[in-house]
Amino acid sequence: MRNPEQELDELFRAYRESFAGVDASSGFMPGVWEKIEARRSFAFRVSHLARAFLGATAILFTLMAGFLVLQDRNSPDMPATYLDALASAHASDSMLDAMHSETFEANQR
Numbered sequence: 001m002r003n004p005e006q007e008l009d010e011l012f013r014a015y016r017e018s019f020a021g022v023d024a025s026s027g028f029m030p031g032v033w034e035k036i037e038a039r040r041s042f043a044f045r046v047s048h049l050a051r052a053f054l055g056a057t058a059i060l061f062t063l064m065a066g067f068l069v070l071q072d073r074n075s076p077d078m079p080a081t082y083l084d085a086l087a088s089a090h091a092s093d094s095m096l097d098a099m100h101s102e103t104f105e106a107n108q109r
Helices: 004-018 028-039 042-073 082-108
Strands: none
Touching: none
């Protein structure tokens, strides 16, 4: 039977040997990210750029739609409610009918 301290020492030695080539300095993480970036394919970079472009387009579209909605609300030539729109449409129809009947009577003479 072996001493638990000897087993632990062997385990630590095996651990150190398995990571013998790893640099534990301050440049370790930047080096890891450089290796990761080097392995990324062109398609991955294009897809990342496309996602960013799509997000920016969605935000721009939302801002433009909001601007147009607010601009239409403040427009003086637009009726305020659906009933106002119906009333103005009915009034213009009546005016057209009156003009048409006057033109028709003038042509009858």
